[in-house]
Amino acid sequence: xxxxxxxxxxxxxxxxxxxxxxxxxxxxxxxxxxxxxxxxxxxxxxxxxxxxxxxxxxxxxxxxxxxxxxxxxxxxxxxxxxxxxxxxxxxxxxxxxxxxxxxxxxxxxxxxxxxxxxxxxxxxxxxxxxxxxxxxxxxxxxxxxxxxxxxxxxxxxxxxxxxxxxxxxxxxxxxxxxxxxxxxxxxxxxxxxxxxxxxxxxxxxxxxxxxxxxxxxxxxxxxxxxxxxxxxxxxxxxxxxxxxxxxxxxxxxxxxxxxxxxxxxxxxxxxxxxxxxxxxxxxxxxxxxxxxxxxxxxxxxxxxxxxxxxxxxxxxxxxxxxxxxxxxxxxxxxxxxxxxxxxxxxxxxxxxxxxxxxxxxxxxxxxxxxxxxxxxxxxxxxxxxxxxxxxxxxxxxxxxxxxxxxxxxxxxxxxxxxxxxxxxxxxxxxxxxxxxxxxxxxxxxxxxxxxxxxxxxxxxxxxxxxxxxxxxxxxxxxxxxxxxxxxxxxxxxxxxxxxxxxxxxxxxxxxxxxxxxxxxxxxxxxxxxxxxx
Amino acid sequence: xxxxxxxxxxxxxxxxxxxxxxxxxxxxxxxxxxxxxxxxxxxxxxxxxxxxxxxxxxxxxxxxxxxxxxxxxxxxxxxxxxxxxxxxxxxxxxxxxxxxxxxxxxxxxxxxxxxx
Numbered sequence: 001x002x003x004x005x006x007x008x009x010x011x012x013x014x015x016x017x018x019x020x021x022x023x024x025x026x027x028x029x030x031x032x033x034x035x036x037x038x039x040x041x042x043x044x045x046x047x048x049x050x051x052x053x054x055x056x057x058x059x060x061x062x063x064x065x066x067x068x069x070x071x072x073x074x075x076x077x078x079x080x081x082x083x084x085x086x087x088x089x090x091x092x093x094x095x096x097x098x099x100x101x102x103x104x105x106x107x108x109x110x111x112x113x114x115x116x117x118x119x120x121x122x123x124x125x126x127x128x129x130x131x132x133x134x135x136x137x138x139x140x141x142x143x144x145x146x147x148x149x150x151x152x153x154x155x156x157x158x159x160x161x162x163x164x165x166x167x168x169x170x171x172x173x174x175x176x177x178x179x180x181x182x183x184x185x186x187x188x189x190x191x192x193x194x195x196x197x198x199x200x201x202x203x204x205x206x207x208x209x210x211x212x213x214x215x216x217x218x219x220x221x222x223x224x225x226x227x228x229x230x231x232x233x234x235x236x237x238x239x240x241x242x243x244x245x246x247x248x249x250x251x252x253x254x255x256x257x258x259x260x261x262x263x264x265x266x267x268x269x270x271x272x273x274x275x276x277x278x279x280x281x282x283x284x285x286x287x288x289x290x291x292x293x294x295x296x297x298x299x300x301x302x303x304x305x306x307x308x309x310x311x312x313x314x315x316x317x318x319x320x321x322x323x324x325x326x327x328x329x330x331x332x333x334x335x336x337x338x339x340x341x342x343x344x345x346x347x348x349x350x351x352x353x354x355x356x357x358x359x360x361x362x363x364x365x366x367x368x369x370x371x372x373x374x375x376x377x378x379x380x381x382x383x384x385x386x387x388x389x390x391x392x393x394x395x396x397x398x399x400x401x402x403x404x405x406x407x408x409x410x411x412x413x414x415x416x417x418x419x420x421x422x423x424x425x426x427x428x429x430x431x432x433x434x435x436x437x438x439x440x441x442x443x444x445x446x447x448x449x450x451x452x453x454x455x456x457x458x459x460x461x462x463x464x465x466x467x468x469x470x471x472x473x474x475x476x477x478x479x480x481x482x483x484x485x486x487x488x489x490x491x492x493x494x495x496x497x498x499x500x501x502x503x504x505x506x507x508x509x510x511x512x513x514x515x516x517x518x519x520x521x522x523x524x525x526x527x528x529x530x531x532x533x
Numbered sequence: 534x535x536x537x538x539x540x541x542x543x544x545x546x547x548x549x550x551x552x553x554x555x556x557x558x559x560x561x562x563x564x565x566x567x568x569x570x571x572x573x574x575x576x577x578x579x580x581x582x583x584x585x586x587x588x589x590x591x592x593x594x595x596x597x598x599x600x601x602x603x604x605x606x607x608x609x610x611x612x613x614x615x616x617x618x619x620x621x622x623x624x625x626x627x628x629x630x631x632x633x634x635x636x637x638x639x640x641x642x643x644x645x646x647x648x649x
Contacts, residue, residue: 028607133599136628137592143623167589168620174591176558177536194589195536195556251559251593 031061031118038111039063039091044080047091049119051126057088060122066092084116086123141266144168148273158281165277166192166245169270173231173263175247176256177224180274182235182243191243198224202244213244215264224248231259233271237279245271300330300360307367312337315345315410318459323504323526332359333469333523334366338374340407346374349467349527350403351422362395370405379407384418384441384452391445400445404437404467413459413531418452420444423470426485428492430462430533437467464496465529471522472507478516487514500528537561538587540568548648549577550640554586561587562597569601569612578610581643585616595628602633615643 020030031049039047046064050057055073067079067090080094089112091097148165155161162180170178177195181188181202188202199222202209211217212232219230227248235243245267249256304326312320322335332352340346350366352359369390377383384405391401404425406417417425417437421444425437440453459465468488475483491510495503504526511524538561543550549572555561569580582598590598605612614625615637625631637643 133592133596133628137595140624140627143627144620147620147623171589171591174558174593251591253559253593253596255559 028061031115031122032063034111034115034118035061035063038089038109038115041109041111042091042097044091045093047089049087049115049122050090051087051119051123057090060087060119064092082112084119087119089115089119141172144172145269145273148270149276152273152277152280156281156284158277161277161281162192162274165270165274166194169245169267170194170247172270173247173259173266174251175231175249175259176251177227177248179224179246180235180243181246182278183241188244196224196226196248198246204241219246228256229258231263231267233264233268235271235275235278237275242275242278245274296357297329300357303364304330304360307364308335309337313339313345315408317413317532318345318408318410319500319528319530319532320345320347321500321504321528323508324524325508325520326523327471327520328356330357330360331523332356332363333471333525334363335467335525335527336367336370337527338371340374340379343409343411344379345408345410346379347406347408347467347527347529348403349422349469349525350401351469351471351523351525352401353399358396358399362391362399362401365394366391366401379416380454381418381452384420384444385450388420388444388450388452389448392448395445400443402443406437406467408459408529414456415459415465416454416456418454420450420452423468423473423485425465425467426489426492427457427459428464428466428489428496430460432493434489459529459531461531461533463531464492465527466492467527469523469525471520471524472511472526474522475511475515475524476518476521477514478518483511483514500530504528538564540564542568542572544572544577545644547577548579548581548644550581550583550644552583552586557584557587557590557594557598559591559593559597562594566597566601570604573604573608573610578605578608579648580605580610580612581640581647582612582614583616583640583643584614584618584621587621588618590621590624595624595630598630599628602630606633611647613637613643613647615640 020026035047046067048062048067049060057071059069080091082089166180179198180192182191190200208220212219230248232246250259334350336348338346352362402422403420404422408415419439420441427435442450536556538555541552612634
């Protein structure tokens with residue numbers, strides 16, 4: 001454009017145009033000036049330069065009144081039109097140029113050619129701007145994935161993470177709606193939603209859902225009701241599926257449309273982040289739960305240790321010892337040895353059904369109740385009946401306790417006992433014969449109106465009493481053979497002369513040898529009492 | 534969380550503050566543009582967009598905001614943003630909006646500085 005002005009009805013001020021061309025901020029003024037010159041050249045009232053965006057003409061610059069900002073390319077009736085590559089020159093009135101004159105004008109008129117060149121320049125600038133926009137937005141996407149990754153690594157707040165992941169996925173995919181589902185009890189539960197409604201639950205085994213996630217079919221209608229276009233991906237970790245991430249209705253300036261293949265990849269990347277977050281949170285919760293349980297078990301174990309007698313009471317003329325080993329950290333066996341008013345001795349061995357914490361809690365209840373009853377009642381069926389009613393009322397319906405309860409008068413050697421469904425106690429007489437302290441009632445906790453019998457026998461000098469729990473007699477060998485009462489009696493006979501402190505260790509040792517290294521399957525308890533010779 | 538955008542305006546001396554509540558997407562962006570262009574017709578040349586009520590912006594919304602910024606530049610006006618979430622602020626920086634429309638942390642400092 002330097003130098004000589006072309007001949008024609010209008011003489012453009014080329015210096016002015018050159019100055020506008022050189023001024024980066026003068027682009028619009030240059031276009032308007034050229035349009036104005038063209039309008040005057042051809043006698044139009046208005047003229048405008050339009051870029052074609054897929055059939056929609058959007059105005060870049062115009063002079064004069066009455067030209068629309070946006071018009072469909074097929075709807076320019078009422079306006080004159082010159083086609084350029086990438087757009088149009090629209091003008092009014094339409095009769096400014098006769099149709100056959102239009103082509104000649106485009107071919108030969110310098111102003112028209114300049115306008116065509118300007119439109120091409122506008123088009124290139126627009127394309128560059130759009131490409132730059134896309135490049136920048138890819139950076140936004142990468143930064144978003146990076147930020148979410150950092151958040152996943154640094155926090156275990158699943159609520160906040162779920163929201164963050166869903167919002168990022170919705171915005172980056174230009175979606176109108178989104179939902180995050182988590183797998184729970186074999187179904188997908190709606191955890192987070194953005195925009196509109198979603199089904200609260202989805203069946204995990206729905207073949208339609210599977211096909212949709214694989215990209216093979218439309219989404220189930222209940223997924224995001226009202227959404228026309230959906231995209232969904234599973235949230236998966238190594239150990240399996242954890243949930244779903246779904247978005248609906250991809251936006252553009254013209255409305256909504258289907259998602260692209262690249263969108264599936266982006267959504268999958270966010271789903272991976274969600275998977276990591278969920279797995280981290282699950283493992284953390286598991287670790288916390290394990291820690292809590294261990295703390296509770298330790299506490300319960302301490303409480304149990306406190307409940308058990310620290311040692312046997314000293315009984316003139318008698319030797320007395322107790323021993324207990326739980327199968328786990330806490331157990332359901334119980335024993336107690338305690339002085340009772342009148343110089344007598346109380347002996348209890350009990351076995352709560354079940355193992356672990358629930359059984360341990362029941363032992364604690366039993367201990368408190370028993371001591372209280374012994375303080376207030378004489379030894380006899382009424383004591384056990386009261387205890388039974390207390391157990392029935394205060395424990396779960398499937399819990400019961402077997403118990404052998406005894407009270408011995410050391411002055412006479414008379415032992416009164418009540419057996420509520422427990423293993424028969426063994427009284428090895430000094431002559432080697434055996435009396436059994438058999439059952440005189442149901443286990444405690446089964447029936448509120450249960451009745452119990454009290455029986456008595458006398459310990460003679462040299463007699464050895466053994467009360468035990470079934471963890472001793474039911475300990476199995478590798479061949480599943482129980483140790484049994486017979487073996488226990490034989491063992492007592494064989495070892496009867498040992499000091500009781502030794503005998504109470506030898507018995508479980510021999511039982512352990514019978515089990516041939518198998519882990520202890522049940523709690524084991526022993527109470528031994530021998531009358532001195 | 535509010536998804537559909539709502540817009541309110543506070544007209545002050547020579548400055549209008551536009552408050553957004555919800556998702557700046559196609560619909561939300563168009564709503565902001567409608568309000569902004571009306572304010573320009575009323576003679577306001579300094580606009581402040583307070584996005585405290587917005588947690589999410591998509592690319593369509595951003596492109597509309599860019600158009601508003603370009604329009605402001607054409608008429609020698611000023612547009613600023615305040616109260617953005619860290620995510621949105623980062624996005625605006627990457628997308629180049631911050632080059633032409635300053636971002637302020639809060640409304641008070643925005644109002645004090647945007648007119649300068």
